[in-house]
Amino acid sequence: MIETLLIANRGEIACRIVRSARAMGIRTVAVYSDADAVAPHVEESDEAIALVGDAAADTYLRIDKLLDAAARAGADAVHPGYGFLSENARFASACDDAGLVFVGPTPDVIEAMGDKIAAKATMRAAGVPVLDDAEVADDPDRAGAAVGYPLLVKAAAGGGGKGMRLVTDPADLADAVAAARREAAAAFGDARVFLERYLSPARHVEVQILGDAHGTVVHLGERECSVQRRHQKIIEESPSPALDDDLRGRMTSAAVTAAQALGYRNAGTVEFVLGPGGEFAFLEVNTRLQVEHPVTELAWALRDGTPLDLVALQLAVADHQRLPFRQDDVVCVGHAVQARVYAEDVPAGFLPATGRLRTWRIPQRDGIRVDAGVIEGTEVTVHYDPLLAKVIAAAPRRDLAVQRLLGALRDSAIHGVTTNREFLTRALAHPAFRAGDYDTGLVAQHLSPEQAAPADPLRVAVAAAAAALAEARGNHLAAPLPSVPAGWRNSRSQPHRRAYRHGADTVDVAYTPAGARRWSVEAAGGAATVVVHAWPDERGDDTIDLSWDGRRLRLTVRRSGDDVDVDSVLGHVALVRHSPFADPQAEDAVGAMLAPMPGSVVSVHVEAGQSVERGALLVVLEAMKMEHRVTATADGVVAEVRVRAGDPVATDDALVVLDDSGADYS
């Protein structure tokens, strides 16, 4: 029996593993980086071992440290979660060597499937359909011509979209190959890439498989993962709306065939690309638990109603137990949809975002499951994957599940870190998604920032009015004599005024008392009589109940320093209080070149005193394996360099200060 489980991961999956292990009576040992010292997975596990350092390469990717942690905690098994070392054959072997049960497939299977080129060969041999491909040797153009365009450049050691490039024009191939090689080398230490026919439009459908040590392999249905941005999944569901029973039968059989060909043990996923005519082809096997496994757990169950717990099943089969059911016992019991809440700036091109989660409220409701790796107050850093949580809805029918998920996301309040929450609601509400008629092009074709429906024009006005009035109420209650009406004047020279920043805009609010609980308000270009039915202090929460010209709304106003977050049925509006009295020292240095996103400094290309021309490269940043070049916005002289290579930076940190006043220095 497994007694003590080391969880070699972090975030929501570490918390998820703790839950199942605890239910089985297994003691859990977490590991954590310095940046994760107060992370939820540390708090939720029975014991935790520090991995000194911040970067993944110094912590969660260090086999030696993890094995040492297992030894110190007396662990007898290791669950790798997903990402990090979960598909690293050396880690699996090292665990075996150390006498630890590795919760996953055997090292040889991991290794075989880790090489995408070899994996495809194995599948082709087993009779599983695969896409045409070609290895890239010295002459990429010839290989490209052989495969045909459009094609994908893929890393042999790839995964998660890293090192992947779509090429439609043969002229771009050489560059794409070079870039993919660089990225693959950086991400996986393996620069090998190959070309593969690009099936489009296509859906991404995968099959959950599970094998025990006694030769039994079952599938647990499919998952539809076609809502992707930058080749990464954001919304998944099960069952797939694209499959009928016949196609489902053929695809799941192919998956089981593939698994059997590999002698697969533990949980894994066979990924397929599915063309419009029902043509499907093998993509890869993920030899680990998937991020999207909860949709399987909520949509599928045993015939007798027993729910599936994939982590528990992983632990059981790792412990050499027989699978406790047969294929025939597994039935679809409804529909489940999962949305991944990422810390990212969608309009900026899904750039990772960081910050402290001031507010983290996702409604706990029937049919809603939340797998979160964060809590209120968590600091989201640049060091790790920006996935904050998964929100999963289940219902007897697909449309009901989708609506339920939409509602839960809409009613969530997440502040302090930019997330894709609103984008997820847009995706879920899109007619193509609602109809189940979509492919991997959904995001690019239908969900660009420009295609977003204009926000309710009242949204910002009402939010700013609520923020201003809630603040006025607070000021009023703190006044020396709060029983005297707020802001009373015997000779009123002007309305009360408040200003907020909303993104790049300034929102001015002007309000004048107009009787008991009544205000005449102008905000963001709108004007109305506002009646306050209940103040937050009267309700005992953060919510103000008001009518804006007869439209009655409840708005939750949360303040943290100068940040004011307003949530209501109209959506979230993030405001920043703008004091009339600017702090003279808080001004940005004129000519400061700011970091466009959080990350770390790769290299600095200028020094103080140096003259630069507009467009000159100043600093290279890296975030989530993407390089970003910061260039001079004007001719000038470098007045100050504020960062060095290796420094972590947050969005809008000043990197280099340019003095462009003497632009005629030449």
Added chain:
Amino acid sequence: MQQLATRIDPSSEDYRTNRDGMLEMLAHIDELLAASRAGGSERSVQRHRDRGRLLPRERVELLVDPDTPLLELSPLTANGTEYHVGGGGLSAVGVVSGVECVIAASDPTVKGGATNPLSLRRSLRAMKIAKANRLPMINLTESAGADLPKQAEIFVPGGQTFRNLTQLSAAGVPTITLVFGPSTAGGAYVPGMSDYSVLVRDQARVYLGGPPLVKMATGEEADEESLGGAEMHATTSGVADYLAEDELDALRIGRGIVEHLRWRKRGPGPTLPADEPIHDPEELLGIGSVDVRVPFDVREVIARFADGSRFEAFKPRYGPNLVCGWASVHGFPVGILGNNGVLFSPESQKGSQFIQLCNQTDTPLIFLQNITGFMVGTAYEQGGIIKDGAKLINAVSNSAVPHITVMIGASYGAGNYGMCGRAYDPRFLFTWPNHRIAVMGPAQLAGVMRIVAERAAEKAGRDFDHAAAQAMQDAFAAEIESQSTALYATARLWDDGIIDPRDTRTVLGIALSAVHSAEVKGTTGYGVFRM
């Protein structure tokens, strides 16, 4: 404590007449207030703005804590006189960094913010309020100095300004001056004599003599900045304690100074429930008589500003024309004296006793004046009405608890004195629009004059021209009437402002909270009561 009942009938003729009349007066007052706020002229306001400067009320609104109340004092100063309504500036009680302060600001759009005889009176009054109630004093200065053609009426009394500033400081009441523009000659002593001075860069000019005067006096060629610039004063002379980068910075610094005072009020805070009256204050418009000869029950007024309309009457069956009793307003316990008719001896005695009782318990007093005077006539003179009136005036004069007077109707004769008129130094004195003030009613006054003239004619054996006398009497009555209105009085600083009757509770609350900044303590020492 008893809850006052009401006998008001909002459908009655009297009620509607009063309400209509009161609303008409309030509309007129609103227009005058708007004129006071509008500044000198559209052109001068525009010129001021074009220089990137804030108007005085914009400065005040930024200085005070957002969403707190602000009570402008004597906003209709100089109304109907040769000077601009409002007197070219403002004074107010407002909250800065959580502290109730007196704020005074000059209006540079009105004759360059120059002081005139009435604005001088308003600013001296503001300092008096600051001192009596221990309210920190904040000056927002941008003034051309004295209105020179009027110097004869300004120069001598104006000296008190500087004496007051230093006496405030000596009494431990902080004085803060923010200089936004010129503050020269005598005006230079305003920042000079304040505990804290803040000068705005490139705007403040503080010197005893400007370049022309210096040239005349000594022949020296000097520029404005070297003589009185903000930077010079902050770095060289030390006249400026703080150099503000701009107006907003000056206001920010001013708020910071008050914050650092760690100011503690010396009186107790509100101690009783501050629930709203159960009777609607809106009805005060129909209660206060537009014709002050028509009596109304002062308890109907109390019932519309006292907490929960609660009132514990003292000696209700003795001297009923003077209503005395205890209540609370915005949680502050108070003793109230209100007129329900002419004062007889029992009323006077009762009032004297009540004032002594309130002094025993350190309870502030509110006087509600609607008084035509002490009763006259043989019986009353022989009954010693003088002795009893003297007792009341003695008690009022020597009482040491804070007094706040609201004139809600007539204020005639010695009744004005016995009920704590202006000469008796109430901490605050407000009036309703219907208020009338004079030595006696215009009709009586004119009538008395006619009788005196008749008697004189009779004595001299002259014929008395009754028609001419009647015309003269009417004209005289009209003149007295015009000089006894609330607007006439407030223009001359006989009070601290006309208030909307519906705001009585709010204004009393602000005033009571202000008076509690100073210690609230009664006296036991009075003049000799003639028995």
